[in-house]
Amino acid sequence: GGDAEAPLEDSYVVATDTSFVPFEFKEDGEYVGFDIDLINAVADEAGFKVDLKTTNFDGMIPGLQTGTFDIAIAGMTIKPERAEKVDFSDPYYKSGLRIGVPIDNEDITSVEDLEGKNIATRLGSTSADYINNNIEGAKAQTFEQLDQAYLAVQNGTSDAILYDAPNVAYYIKTKGEDSLKMVGELLEAQDYGIAIAQGNESLVKAIDKALSTLKENGKYDEIYQKWFGE
Ligand code: GLN
Structure with a gap:
């Protein structure tokens, strides 16, 4: 102490x-x-x-x-x-988790649709824990760097990304407007x-x-x- x-x-x-x-x-x-x-x-x-x-x-x-x-x-x-x-x-800061999918994806509209899917996220994050603990049969594909996680969704290696809502929103707004969209509700309220x-x-x-x-x-x-x- x-x-x-x-x-x-x-x-x-x-x-x-x-x-x-x-x-x-x-x-x-x-x-x-x-x-x-x-x-x-x-x-x-x-x-x-x-x-x-x-x-x-x-x-x-x-x-x-x-x-x-x-x-x-x-x-x-x-x-x-x-x-x-x-x-x-x-x-x-009040945060939470959100889902991002390829812009043309129509199958994934909520967290239930992530069951059994490959989900990109970051190593050691609350999102990796969320996927492992709450989404049946899903595989958390964990990356050290977030850009790699977004890229995995953009190139089809992953079905979706699950990450902090403000990060998903800002990434899509600045780098993914033509390739990604945010779906579903805010999952798991969190405080930074x-x-x-x-x-x-x-x-x-x-x-x-x-x-x-x-x-x-x-x-x-x-x-x-x-x-x-x-
Ligand atoms: N808020 C998330 C966590 O604490 C991710 C933070 C980050 O990637 N910098 O796990």
């Missing part, structure tokens, strides 16, 4: 995903996205510098456990199993949290305080509008 009174460090190593649109992705050589703007605003507010490192999503919690990273922000869903290994901030290596209670408190300030002073809304506004 950490000392709640311990002062904050000047700088923290913050892990983020290599690509999870529109939360973190590379544009003109720079990492941009909702999470990037949010963690920078949180850090400004709390008074620490961000030393950003990108890593595969499934390496994030192990990296927090071994001390390679202090913080991770990557649209990470708050789950009890994860909360045993890392600490989570207060929730900062900022993950913090255990034993940093003062950092968790500072991040939660900063998040609540940003929600009160309109900065959170500004960032939200920038990435999700019409």
